[in-house]
Amino acid sequence: MRTIIPYEDEAEKKIHNNVIQRLAQDLGVDEAEIRRVYELKLGELKEHARIKDYLTVFVSRKVRESFKQQATGDSLRQLL
Numbered sequence: 001m002r003t004i005i006p007y008e009d010e011a012e013k014k015i016h017n018n019v020i021q022r023l024a025q026d027l028g029v030d031e032a033e034i035r036r037v038y039e040l041k042l043g044e045l046k047e048h049a050r051i052k053d054y055l056t057v058f059v060s061r062k063v064r065e066s067f068k069q070q071a072t073g074d075s076l077r078q079l080l
Contacts, residue, residue, distance in 0.1 A: 006039045006046070016042065019056045027067050038063050 007013035020038050024031040041062040045055060 006042050015056060016059075019060055023060060023063055027064070029067060034063065037066055041066070 007016060016038070020031060020035050023029075023038065024034045027034065038059060042055065042059045045058055045062070046052065049055060
């Protein structure tokens with residue numbers, strides 16, 4: 001597996017940082033945890049993306065899904 005540098009320049013980094021901050025606010029999760037998952041998902045999607053204009057949308061969706069699944073799993077464990 002190759003390591004991909006998630007940001008090509010400072011402008012792109014700023015865009016993604018804004019999205020990460022917004023996700024942390026919306027989900028009520030620590031920004032560092034959001035960043036870890038976001039950059040992992042970004043690397044996965046960016047590696048195969050031909051058009052990169054919508055990466056923030058797709059990565060955000062993946063991050064939200066990851067945390068939603070995690071929350072659902074935690075809720076189920078508490079019930080057991």
